[in-house]
Amino acid sequence: MSGNLIISTENNQCVVSLSGRVNFETVVPLRDFVNNIPGDINEITVELAECLSMDSTCMGVLSMLALSGIKRKLKIRLLNAGGNRQLLKGLGVEKLFKFEDGEVEHFSNVIYPASQTTGKNLTAAAETVLQAHETLADADDGNRQRFGTVIEMTRQDVERLKDKK
Numbered sequence: 001m002s003g004n005l006i007i008s009t010e011n012n013q014c015v016v017s018l019s020g021r022v023n024f025e026t027v028v029p030l031r032d033f034v035n036n037i038p039g040d041i042n043e044i045t046v047e048l049a050e051c052l053s054m055d056s057t058c059m060g061v062l063s064m065l066a067l068s069g070i071k072r073k074l075k076i077r078l079l080n081a082g083g084n085r086q087l088l089k090g091l092g093v094e095k096l097f098k099f100e101d102g103e104v105e106h107f108s109n110v111i112y113p114a115s116q117t118t119g120k121n122l123t124a125a126a127e128t129v130l131q132a133h134e135t136l137a138d139a140d141d142g143n144r145q146r147f148g149t150v151i152e153m154t155r156q157d158v159e160r161l162k163d164k165k
Helices: 028-035 056-072 084-090 122-139 141-164
Strands: 004-010 013-022 043-047 051-054 075-079 109-112
Touching: 004 028, 013 056, 028 056, 028 109, 028 122, 043 056, 051 056, 051 084, 056 075, 056 084, 056 122, 122 141
Parallel strands: 013 043, 013 051, 043 075
Antiparallel strands: 004 013, 004 109
């Protein structure tokens, strides 16, 4: 089962649902959302009950969301994280999140998935991997050594992909 992402909003609230095996391809739109959170949003709930696993890029993008929320004074919570909490703890970023269990209300205003006809954008994927891992390295010093090679290689990939344009 591959990863799936749904982002929906209503009344200054947002629900992000992650399900399946979430990886760097799944979270490119979430990274774009994090970098452009609408100004009227003041609460974001990330639903993880159906998230079977997440890669380090997903954890980095979630960390970007948490740090953005702290900066903007948004209420952000991870709901029904289950075993994914241990993954976040293993990268030293568990401290960024408020964890809860319970039901979540899904909203009718779905902003992602939008039109799925755009195809795969390798540059966006590489930029997401880079930004996510830089965030993990900034959030916990142990990640700087753990992901240093990934960051450097991905930075080179981003530059190479941009030069092709």
